[in-house]
Amino acid sequence: MSDTKTDTAAPDYRDTVFLPETDFPMRAGLPQREPEWLARWERLGIYDRLRREKGRSPFILHDGPPYANGNLHIGHALNKVLKDFITRSQQMMGRDARYVPGWDCHGLPIEWKIEEQYRLKQKNKDDVDIVEFRQECRKFAEGWVETQREEFKRLGVTGKWDDPYLTMNYHAEAVIAAEFMKLLMNGSLYQGSKPVMWSPVEKTALAEAEVEYHDHTSHTIWVRFPVETSQGIFATKKPASVVIWTTTPWTIPQNRAVAYHPEIAYGLYELGEVAENATAKAGELIVVADALAEAVMKAAKVESFTRLADVTAADMEGLVLSHPFRGVEGGNGEWDYDVPLLPGDHVTDDAGTGFVHTAPSHGDDDYQLGLKFGLPMTYNVEPDGSYRPDLPLFGGQAIITPEGGEGPANVSVLKQLAWSGGLLAKGKIKHSYPHSWRSKAPLIYRNTPQWFAAIDKVLGDGMDEYGTTIRSRALTSIDKLVRWTPQTGRNRLFSMIEHRPDWVLSRQRAWGVPLTVFVRKGAKPDAEDFLLRDQRVNDRIIAAFEKDGADAWYAEDFKARMLEGVAAPEDYVQVMDVLDVWFDSGSTHAFVIRDRADGSPDGIADLYLEGTDQHRGWFHSSMLQACATRGRAPYRGVLTHGFTLDEKGMKMSKSLGNTVSPADVIKEYGADILRLWVAQSDYTADLRIGKEILKGTADSYRRLRNTLRFVLGNLDGFTEAERVEPKDMPELEQWVLHRLAQLDQQLRKGYDAYDFQGVFQTLFQFATTDLSAFYFDIRKDALYCDAPSGLERRSVRTVLDILFQRLVTWLAPILPFTMEDVWLSRFPGEDDSVHLHDFPVTPAAWLNEPLAQKWDAIRRARRVVTAALELKRADKVIGSSLEAAPVIHVEDAPVLAALQSVDFATVCITSDLVLTGDPAPNEAFRLAEVPGVGVVFETAEGEKCQRCWKILPDVGEHKHPGTCARCDEALSLR
Structure with a gap:
């Protein structure tokens, strides 16, 4: 530093510096202020005003x-x-x-x-x-x-x-x-009697969309179906049983067949020693898939067994079994029928026995097999999930209770199988099971007449x-x-x-749109005349609903009015189900x-x-x-x-106490912070939210708000008379325009691709890195200290105006409240809103790739200088970068030329610097990621300008005491 003393008598020039002025507050106060903007938008009728714009x-x-x-x-x-x-x-x-x-x-x-x-x-x-x-x-x-x-x-x-x-x-x-x-x-449209997902608690059919799967513990049973006919391998052996496995014991009374797969390898097994408490019997013969034999024997507590022979598809074709309740005491002949063994493509040897118990009324695969082979349907289960009252042995017993718990039916069937000799083994299994997504109660497949598309x-x-x-x-x-x-x-x-x-x-409910259809009495669902198809009736129904709503369907005389002159009302039944x-x-x-x-x-x-x-x-x-x-x-x-999870990635649940209420977030932070959380998240995956995440979101918001506040403050009093054409601007301003042209293309593509995370990150990085940490940092000096008529200051203010128009509109879809606040802080018109404006057209002519490449090189070199000065500041050698005048050694000639073509001292925010192509000495500061640039620290020579704080040799030589030439001129033009 120079030994020359600063003139202590120099005037206080603080009032001559053009510091930012704005009413835009540092603290957002979103929870309190957002309702005001909502009321304003409603008063202005913004949504409807936008609809009146023509040609879009x-x-x-x-x-x-x-x-x-x-x-x-x-x-x-x-x-x-x-x-x-x-x-x-x-x-x-x-x-x-x-x-x-x-x-x-x-x-x-x-x-x-x-x-x-x-x-x-x-x-x-x-x-x-x-x-x-x-x-x-x-x-x-x-x-x-x-x-x-x-x-x-x-x-x-x-x-x-x-x-x-x-x-x-x-x-x-x-x-x-x-x-x-x-x-x-x-x-x-047709009416079919087939198994559908049924909620015994809600007493209605459900669609797949209304079903969710939860872990559920079910009874598992291995059941003997005795072989009735003697053919193939069974003609030369003592009586045997085909063994099935199921997790729904309650469906056994509805069994009408057993399915096998012709390509699965099956064997005839003789049981040897069994455990004392086993329901399996030593010496009995069973048929199971070879791949599952070991597991079946273990479940049945069979300690030794012998495989006697293959059981081929030819052995099983046409084989007849008997129901395990056949001839049971008290059965009243309910199950005294033959059970066919049938081939089915749905059968596997992944689990169970390789044979599938088939109840056509209670499963889709079962139903399809029943259709193929003409199996009878059963109607044993009532809408409330209980057996029909007159079903022998089990009448009236519930499968699912009205509260959604397990009824006695499963255990009753299991006990009856044990008593009648049908039970080979039993157990329990925890597995994924269908539940109603509304009542959360387990579902069953139930055969019932329903309407289908x-x-x-x-x-x-x-x-x-x-x-x-x-x-x-x-x-x-x-x-x-x-x-x-x-x-x-x-x-x-x-x-x-x-x-x-x-x-x-x-x-089978009441609150909904009824199935507006009439069916002929006595006609079968597959009959040509089963459904009344007449457009005149349809038009009457539509007109009635337009006038009185769907409640019209329940009027006492509705059928007669609709069918008048078309069909005899007494010949038709009015369907009372409601639509899904x-x-x-x-x-x-x-x-x-x-x-x-x-x-x-x-x-x-x-x-x-x-x-x-x-x-x-x-x-x-x-x-x-x-x-x-x-x-x-x-x-x-x-x-x-995706779905929303807590900060630890756990599903939100009131019982866990980890839910996040939108109302609570808005009350603490405001809706814009909640919206910003959405914008910062990858919505294509599950999203996490919680206190710490919201704190981080609020910090990003604060940094962005400060950037916008800087723009507003430095546009105070800006008029069209100040505007500078892009071609007349300094390079740094032209570089900003280039970046805006790039951003315009990127952001439009991002918004069109619904990539809001990408849009926000692009804008945030631009605002905090390109602007706040680079451009604004450099141009504060020109904004605060240059004369208002100076080209550089006017260019900066022009660029700030251009930035304002774009940043505020580009961010308005994400932060509508804050951008309205920013907009009205500058344009406080009673009838205006940022949301009445489009993204400004950004000229493609602003794109200048050679200039961008040049300034990329300049920014890399600047990073070395600022890093070197930061070390000196940390060591308290200097307090401000303006106290420095470093020597910068640049090996690459084109980079050196680029730095020499601009005011690199201003870019580095130093009072002066020296650029040289000489090799850097060993003590020079370097950054590994920016090779070829070395910085040797030197202090600035001269005095500190009392207005701009630069240290320059000419300070004190001008009309205004204690000023540099630039500040003296600015003061002279006031």
Whole structure:
């Protein structure tokens, strides 16, 4: 440092420095302030104002309807925020992005709640008029729709909140019925008696989408089926038994066959010694698969055994067995029938015995085998999961209790098998078992008459472009018509639809859209005249539902009015089942996208967005329903997100106390922090959230807010008169414009690809690294100290204005509250909002790759200098980088030329520096990752300018005391 003393008499120049000025607060105060912006947006009618803009192509994100029966959880917030990112970004990229929120209002959960209220009042649902009961369900749903609507709006989600769609609206119910009647008319609807997933607790059939799997402990039994006929190997041996294994003992009374696989190796085994408490008998003969023999013997406590012979497919073909309850005392001949041994492709030797007990009324494989070989169906199980009262030995016993527990049926069957000699062995197994996702109670397969959509029937409806059946249209749509985000969604849905059975449409409940169909009395379901197919009747039903809703179906004279002049009402039965609610939500494309004025011209949504569970739910049912009624998928794109977990990756549960409520997050941090958590996460996988994660999110928000506050503060008073054309700007400003042109392309692609994590990280890195840590750091000096008329300062302010327009709009889809705050801090118009603006057009001419490469080299060299100075600062050799004037040795001639072509001292924020191509001395500071650059520390010569704090030789030689030439000029121009 120079020994020259600073002029202590120099004036205080602090008031002459152009420090940032802004009312934009450092502390966001989001929880308190966000409701003000919500009210403002509602007052301005922003969503409707955007719809009035002409010439934009529509973008329809169709809302998968949440169920109207409870407060929002964090998964709801994730879902709606992702949707909002998309609608806002698509709008700001020039589309007419329409979003109509909706609710699923029918179905069992609501009905169950009303029944609970009845039980508390000791009231019987069956004693209440069905329309009165349905009205109570409607009121319950209406209440939760209002609650959830406000909770969704608080998240900052834009949409047509004053006119959402509800599946219980009269028009919606009319369209759902109309869509159902299209199945009636195209021949895909049929009534079949077949096993379906049945909830004894809820007393209704369930679809696959309503089933979840949990660990469950079941009884396992190995049961003898005595061989009745003498043929093949059995003609020369003493009596033998074919052994089956099952985890559902209660299905044994419904057995009608035993299945084997012709290609499995089977053996005839003679039992030797058995344990004292075994139910197996020494000397008896059994037939099992060779691969499973050891396991069977162990389960039966058989200590020694001998394999006597092969049992071939020829030995088993046409073999007849007897039911283990045949001739049992008290059986009243119920089971005195032959049990055929039949070949079945579904049989394996992976577990069990290699033989499968077959009850056609209680399993899909069993049912299919029964269809193939004409096996009789049984009707032994009542809707409440109990045996029919007159079933011998077991009448009235429950399989599943009304509370969802195990009834006595399994144990009773097991005991009866032991008593009658049919039980070879018993045990227990913990395995994955189907449960209702609503009541959480175990399910059973139960044979019951239900209504189905045949997904492999050739429809002949003229909509054959993508296939002639529901399944073929769906599979073609999945591959040819839909964009999948992520692509794995395609594989999941394709596999599910490729292998699924016919769609069970009927439910035995009250709150829903009825199956609007009449059947002829006495006609068999496969008879040509079983179903009344008449478009006049269909049109009357639709008109009645439009006027009075689906409650009209339950009017006493409804059948007579509908059939008047078409058919004799006394000849027909009115079906009283209700539709699967997945058919309701699957039909929403018709009454929302097709019918509404704010729908899509072609009735097809650009995007459906839900969690991964909706491959078996809404994505699935919508696909099937639309392929049945319009011949193709109702959507062009499907996006799926993962589930929310706690910070440790555990599933959230109230019992574990690890749930995170959106309302609690908003109360503590504000909705923008919750939205930022979504943007920072990879939604294609499961997402973690918790206190520490939210703290990290809030820190990212704070850093971003500080960047924007810097921009605002340094734009104070900016006018068009200051603007500098890009071609006249210094290189550093042109480099920023180049980066903005790059970002514009990247961000538009990112938003279009729904890559919000990538969009935010790109913007965040730009704001914190390129701007705050580099560009702003360098240009603070020009902003604060240059004369207002100076080209450099005007260029910086012009760039800040350009940055403002882009950063605020680019971030608005993610942080709508904060960006509104930033926008209004600069443009406080009563009628304006950042959300009324598009992303600015960014000229491609700003791209300058040679300049970018040059400045990449400059930034690398700068890193060496700043790292060297940081060491001196840490050692307290200097307090500020302006006290330094380092010598920088650069081996690479082009890099040296690049550094010499700019004011590298300003770039490094030093008062001076020396650039040289001489080899760096040994003591020079180097960075391994930036070879060829060495820095030798030297202190700056001169005095400290009392205005800009640079240390320069000319300080004190100018008109204004204690200033450098630049500051003296700036003060002279004031």
